[in-house]
Amino acid sequence: MSHEAARLRLKTWICAAVVVLSNVFGNFFLKKGMPADLPTPWSYVTVLFHPLVTLGVVLLILWMMSRMALLSWADLSYVLPVTSIGYALVALVGWLFLAERIPAKRWAGIVLIVAGVALVSLGTAPRTHKPEAGR
């Protein structure tokens, strides 16, 4: 692997980790901070100032920005499967921190997702197009 390819791969993995973790924990805190029901339209606004909900929203903003940064150099057909490891992590976080049960079918799905992610992230380069001229 050339120096440039190694640099790009390391940068891609770090950024992809930020994308995935900010999404998983953003949704987790959102779910944790959300009250059982939102009775009035105004409560949709005030709920945003609940500390856990605010943290969730901040993490989801980080998710959006890191995903855009990742797409500035990595292919969409690379980013889509690689960041879908989040589906597996969400299930694991529910199992570990929310005491949710994971049935056998869901474990099988998690294994398939991890296999797909490994195939794309280890087997293909993040970028298949030439960088724009002048860079």
Next chain:
Amino acid sequence: MKWVYIAIVVAATTVGEVMQAAGMRRNGEIHDFRPSALGRALAMLSRNIFVIGSVVAMAVSFFAYLGLLTIAELSFAVPVTAITYVLETILAKYILKEHVNRLRWAGASLVICGVALVSL
């Protein structure tokens, strides 16, 4: 009605994410992660027609998704949105001109089956 919402969510998400990828590609690789440089990059992106289009499409997708959730279960809504994986990979090949090799097709297919199993 349910399938109308699904069609809107899938179409808007697909268009939004492909436009986002096209816009970021046109912007070029982000090298500098210091806050001031990121602020300048954001200012540039807010004038990027593809990025603006993607934000509009994702807003449409978000509200159609909320509408879908009022009449469908979450465990149905999430796997259904995995359809966008197939569409976006096809568009990545033909519109974004990415080289989607066999490994990527295989990986995307495994992920789609896995997402369906996890959420069904």
